[in-house]
Amino acid sequence: MKNIYLERLDTMLREGIDNEEELHRICEMLHPAVLGQRLSELDPEDAKAILDRFMPENQALVLSHFRKEKAGEIAELYMDEMLADIIELMPHDDRVDLIKQIPQERREKLLMKVEQPDRDDIMRLSMYEEETAGSVMTSEFVTLRDTMTVEEALVSIRKVAKDRETIYNAYVVDGYNRLTGIVTLRELLLYAGGTKISDIMNTDVVFARDDEDQEVVANRLSEYDLIAMPVLDEQNKIMGIVTFDDVMDVRKEEATEDFHKMGSVGLMNISLSDAPIKLLIYKRLPWLLVLVFMNIFSGAGIAFFEDTIEAVVALVFFLPLLIDSGGNAGAQASTLMVRALATGEVKIRDWFRLFSKEIFVAVIIGIIMGVAVSLIGFFRAGPEVAVVVSLTMICCVTVGSLLGMSLPFLLQKFNFDPATASAPLITSIADIAGVLMYFSIATWYLSI
């Protein structure tokens, strides 16, 4: 689907803005999400120059769709008064993300310029630790009392409909703001106007705790196919709601985190295009050094068998092939487990069952690969080396697979992220095991 307005905006940005009126019209036709994302890619100064042409309401809306770090850069270019106005107009969850990007000293000065109720709301929402349900929720939701009738509820929803993130779920609370039930707008439309809310509300509400992990909360919302889920504190008071669009963002972020870990890259809260060289080095080097350190053990293993190698140099030909196969089989097994653990499809208690299954899978794969490499071994180095190579292959694949499938469980068990069991880590561990098995088998079988 091509977007003609976006294409015309691109042309204008490239060739200079010669027609103010057309620029205005194009930006009005573009969805704030698309405009926000496109402007995110510009230099902050250029993006700000375009934003300045809009009404504050529209600036607020577009800014809420900027990439976090970019929104922070643009905020620096605003005067305090104007920025305070815009913050008052932004969706409540997005403005907290923006505020967090602003340096401490300015933040306090700025917040004093924001209206009291908005300021309190911002302070309350920014209290939550990152990666909790509280940190992604918004405070723009609809509440009802259970003594209302359906008609009264609809009137009350109509009144606030304009500035609530979603009006399709309404939350029924008692005098202490504790959640007692939920009604959907669909239900309100289906019942007669005089019906009491208490008679139609659903009291078995699926909810999140404000300090719960955002990934767990995201998986729950998705499991129940909900548009929004209330977030409660310890006293069951409703503190906010998490909506499906936030959950999609959370899940995308968490999947990216897992991908990066699986490639043994450190956590990055910034898009790859924007990441400075220093950050990329900083996020990649530590793991590479850890892995080099582990590889020293493979080297030491080889040194230990120096005599074996000198006796039959041909053994070295098969070294990369054997140790890599163990690492590859291990990487496959760990990938399967890491993903299944992340989606909740597999739990720690399933380890033993899956381990038993993995033994069969690994041994069968190992034997087939052993037969395959025995042919290569035979033609390249004779029957004796062929036997050594194929025996080692079976061992390498089996040990690599079992290590690869178990490590994610072990990490999860001790509260580490299972995705830390990355392909490079598994490969390095499998290498050490592979070197030791290979030369031990060779020394024994060839009687060196």
Add this chain to the structure above:
Amino acid sequence: MKNIYLERLDTMLREGIDNEEELHRICEMLHPAVLGQRLSELDPEDAKAILDRFMPENQALVLSHFRKEKAGEIAELYMDEMLADIIELMPHDDRVDLIKQIPQERREKLLMKVEQPDRDDIMRLSMYEEETAGSVMTSEFVTLRDTMTVEEALVSIRKVAKDRETIYNAYVVDGYNRLTGIVTLRELLLYAGGTKISDIMNTDVVFARDDEDQEVVANRLSEYDLIAMPVLDEQNKIMGIVTFDDVMDVRKEEATEDFHKMGSVGLMNISLSDAPIKLLIYKRLPWLLVLVFMNIFSGAGIAFFEDTIEAVVALVFFLPLLIDSGGNAGAQASTLMVRALATGEVKIRDWFRLFSKEIFVAVIIGIIMGVAVSLIGFFRAGPEVAVVVSLTMICCVTVGSLLGMSLPFLLQKFNFDPATASAPLITSIADIAGVLMYFSIATWYLSI
């Protein structure tokens, strides 16, 4: 969040069902999504025995939350008449998934027992190719005419509210069923009853084509924060809608696919727990064999340098360390690119810019690692080998990184999935390059 009903159901399933009434009550209290997922884990016979206790409406609802392949197994246990009734009651997108699981011969017989309109709907929806927007859409949406007033629209929505997947977006169509606009229920509530739909509808609709790729469509819905998106055919006729919950499932599925590819595991449309041993072997072995085949080249490289190795056996100590480091750096770079390409954050045209950046990152990382291993080399094998090892390290990390970051772009360019550039594949390629560089540098520097 513990679910006491689920815990009691588990106890009952374990210890035998002694209290029919309590089982009924528990199942009523459980959300169909939770019940469906829990029953999915049982043997088909046991799950069916529990389902049999419910009304057909509830069986349909719970079955729609079963894992696809499991729903198919349970369908086999139903008599045709009963299954046809249940299919009529299921959500339109889920029942198509179920029908696809039923063997061809039975499917035709079964469909003849389903009421005409439902049968037509099933046939129409199952026509679409897998992984297209058409294959995940549902036909349960609300349409309006632009000549209606807001009040008439609300009356018409109320009438169908019960059995539409979402009523929060209503689609305005002309006499040929072509989409002309969209109104949200929120807007309908905000405007006076007499307002014409044509005056308030939004004509700049974000939509999907029925043959578009599901991942692209999912990313679009998420970008615009939409609850649902209309799916149009070539004539702009509305064929169905894709809702946010389907999109969450699609994105989860696509992320899992990418994870598995990155671990060089073949595509599996079945959960890990249910996957039979044969399937696991079948999905893992081919890549392992391809990689072994590639490793033969590393072996050949080593064989070519046999004299060098015999002259300085100590070189072998550093072999795993050097070739692994190149592979690891490459795996990091490819992981970053694969994920950024999948989320659309980076496009093919960005390759050159990122390649230039990668050169800096890789060379700096290479130099730091080169210095680190030169120390190891010095203490283990003297100054000359130390120089060879650290020079090789710089080359390995640089070449590995540039290969790793470029391969995903190359694959995408030729319409392969960039995730095919898995850590094991990159490792194997980096191994070959590493072996050649290592022994070439050694032969040259040590003048062997």
